[in-house]
Amino acid sequence: MSCLALAAIACVGVAFWITRNVQADVSTIQGRLKDLEVDLNQPRRGSVSSAELDGILSGIDVLGVSLQQKIETERQLIEQLHHKERLAALGQVAAGVAHELRNPLATIRLRAQMSLRSKDPEQLDQSAKLTLEEIDRLSGVLDRLLYFAKPIQLQVKRFDPAQMCEDLLAALRPEAESASIELVCNDSDSADLFGDALKLRQVMENLVRNAMESFEGTRDLQKRILVSITSTPTNVRITVKDNGAGLPNNISAKAFDPFFTTKARGTGLGLSIANEMVRAHQGTLTLKSAPGGGTVADLLLPRFAEHPREPIASERSGASV
Structure with missing residues (x-):
């Protein structure tokens, strides 16, 4: 053992x-x-x-x-x-x-x-x-x-996008009326947002002017551009809709590329700059064909952007693609 x-x-x-x-x-x-x-x-x-x-x-x-x-x-x-x-x-x-x-x-x-x-x-x-x-x-x-x-420098403050829309269309209305184009702003569902009002107005002017130019060469058409503003507790959506010539799919994919333009005397920089301004506000900008004809530009912006981006620069107004 x-x-x-x-x-x-x-x-x-x-x-x-x-x-x-x-x-x-x-x-x-x-x-x-x-x-x-x-x-x-x-x-x-x-x-x-x-x-x-x-x-x-x-x-x-x-x-x-x-x-x-x-x-x-x-x-x-x-x-x-x-x-x-x-x-x-x-x-x-x-x-x-x-x-x-x-x-x-x-x-x-x-x-x-x-x-x-x-x-x-x-x-x-x-x-x-x-x-x-x-x-x-x-x-x-x-x-x-x-x-x-140079980077975009945003001057962020609280402003009313509906008032911005009304002021812009009032400034463009004489030019539009000379071309028999009706400008309408539907801002019944608008709300204040924080952003650079001058640069966002430049974006809006670019979109509206592009819509006005889409009617060139059209006949027997009641020309109309509708700017609509809707809001939620977190976002403001601005759409610019026209009943002009429309936007082919192969062009909408390139519309924001620098130097891409379908105009005889365009620089192809307006929409590219506008898109960068929107991105600086942490927003999005898209273009698509409207049902029944025409084009819709859709601008979605956060009402309270905490940390704006700083992509390419733009300190001047009136850039049109």
């Missing part, structure tokens, strides 16, 4: 020793995993007693190195992608600038050549006027390009 007791005690002792070593080895492996969670480059601390567990620990080390390499490769790929995106954006801007500057410069050159060849005072006067118009056009393009040079 004494021999059996000693054997049992020995077995218990061996089991305890093995368990203790295994627990220590497992703790070492767990510690290594925690180190890798913090830093994949963390050197190994401690060792294990068995070759099998040491193989596991070595495998973890190899996995850490492999993950570090993959992360570095992914970082480089992301940087390359961002670089290509920046180059593509720069190329788009350069192409747009070149296009917008080439036509006025060609006109100015032509008129200058005509002035050198002609001594007719009337023709010289006409060439001078056209040259000045093209110079003003170039100046307008450069002014709009400056919108992208």
Whole structure:
């Protein structure tokens, strides 16, 4: 019996020793995993007693190195992608600038050549006027390009969007009436919001002017633009709806791209700038075709934007796409 007791005690002792070593080895492996969670480059601390567990620990080390390499490769790929995106954006801007500057410069050159060849005072006067118009056009393009040079600085205060709508339509009504366009503002469900009233008025003016220009070339049509304002406890929605030519789907997807325009003398910057102003207010601006014809511009703004964004800049009014 004494021999059996000693054997049992020995077995218990061996089991305890093995368990203790295994627990220590497992703790070492767990510690290594925690180190890798913090830093994949963390050197190994401690060792294990068995070759099998040491193989596991070595495998973890190899996995850490492999993950570090993959992360570095992914970082480089992301940087390359961002670089290509920046180059593509720069190329788009350069192409747009070149296009917008080439036509006025060609006109100015032509008129200058005509002035050198002609001594007719009337023709010289006409060439001078056209040259000045093209110079003003170039100046307008450069002014709009400056919108992208610095962040928008919002002057946030509480204001009534319904009053903004009424004032804007009153200012545009003589021009609209000369083109037989009816301007209507439905603001019965309006509520105050916090934002930059001047910049949001610039956005609204851009949308209304675009709607007015959508009637060019249309006949036998009762031209009407409806500006509606609705509100909830958290948002204000402003829609500008016209019954003009409408907006094809392939154009609505590009409408906010810089330098994209369907107008013969448009710069393609107005809607892009307007969209950035709306985003600075943490809002959204969308364009879509209206049921039955025409276009709907939908502007959704939070009534209480806590942290306005600061995308591209715009300190001037009257930018029209």
